[in-house]
Amino acid sequence: MENRLDYAVTDLRLFDEIIKKYGWIIYENALDPQFVEEINTSLQPAYEFRRKIQLNNGIGESMDGTLHHLVEKDLFSLKFLEQKYADTQIRSLLGGQYILNSLGAVINLKNNHAYVQNIHRDIRTFTGSFKLMVQMMVILDDFTLENGATYFLSGSHQYDEKPGTAYFYDHADRALAKKGSIVLFDANLWHAAGINYTDGPRRALTMAFTKPFMKQQMDYPRFLGYAFGEGLSEDLRQVIGYNARVPADFEEYYQPVHKRMYQRGQE
Template sequence: MENRLDYALNDLGLFDEVIWKYGWIVYENALDPQFVEDIKQSLQPAYEYRRKIQLNNGIAESMDGTLHHLVEKELFSLKFLEQKYGDPQIRHFLNGQYILNSLGAVINLKNSQAYVQNVHRDIRTFTGSFKLMIQMMVILDDFTLENGATYFLSGSHQQDEKPEADYFYAHADRALAKKGSIILFDANLWHAAGKNNTDEPRRALTMAFTKPFMKQQMDYPRFLGYAFGESLTEDLKQVIGYNSRVPADFEEYYQPVHKRMYQRGQE
């Protein structure tokens, strides 16, 4: 399957061809190796903090190794988003401006039973040719058959019905990718994390980008603070969602155009 590319980040024609046919594409050597290591080092304490909340709220069983909403001032996420990885492809796929819907990670460990191992797609409603969401996976450890490389049922982004599990695992491809790679895939694509049969963790970042009018999984501007947004670059304000907020009262609603919470150009 010819969906593995290197140094082709600006070839949107090739991106169109591969995404249309397979639903996913690999860009190798996308991240600096030291940045990959920095991200990996930050995941364990972030996971421990989230794990306590999962346990306290009684939802830990299926959340093993999953970290949600890593958009925090002290973490790597703002530095990552500043780099605009995949920006031409995301903007092209969504036909305009976009925002971050979610940014999380998976630490796939031996004997994990996390929900990401279920066959699923990342958008609940099949949207066909109308694209609302694109996924990004950042490979932090080499993905191998032994450590649970993700299954992708190539071409399944063009069909609505969920495939039977037997068919899925008999026909799905495996995302065998080196650390530092980025995988972009259509949110309609059926996929599943593999099982890790090694003693080492298999880590990856998982992100979703959407058209700006879609609700974020977490209100990142409110979480980070509206005042904090004033210190960000225009690009970061856009992708984190500061230009597509919803006013909560009349003071926020009745504002001149340049101060409105939902800015122009967010279609």
């Protein structure tokens, strides 16, 4: 590929063309540096909390450096989601309203071997031109060749078959991106985190956005509380999933339209 797609694209038609051809794009200088530092500062205690659970449940080996489900009342996540980063692009790719499927992070340390370094795509079923999910990566440290910049096999979102290991690493591009950048990519795209050979961390947020009818990896509205959701903005209620819930009993099911768990316009 003749470039790394490391330029900002404001033209939606051009964005659609790039995603269709390559499957990924980088937006540099997307986040304010102070906000990046706020996120980085909060990751270590959040990781330590999750790491204890991983180890207690016997899944620590492959989870090293991974943090899942950072949607919490006192973390940065609600502030981040309220900014609606790349909202227009996500809507274009998914064809309308969307919700958050997952929001986590990776702290890639020297010679870590977490599961994210396996060649994978982030949706289990190949969906071709019908887009169900789009991925976002927020770059919290400069991504370099030495510290494990993510491999993307450009164009592989167009094909169902998993590429062979040799072919993947011979042909994949690297997401060489500056701290504060955002990477958007098609969930069908084959990719893998690189190995960090430096003494510093290579941190990133990882999240998925889907059409509203897809199940979230965690029930964020129930986790945060239905009452908590009443005080959120309409934009946050939508993206966190408050407008796309499933009733659990007849009381929740038989409600006037404006109080229904699954709201109109979620197609």
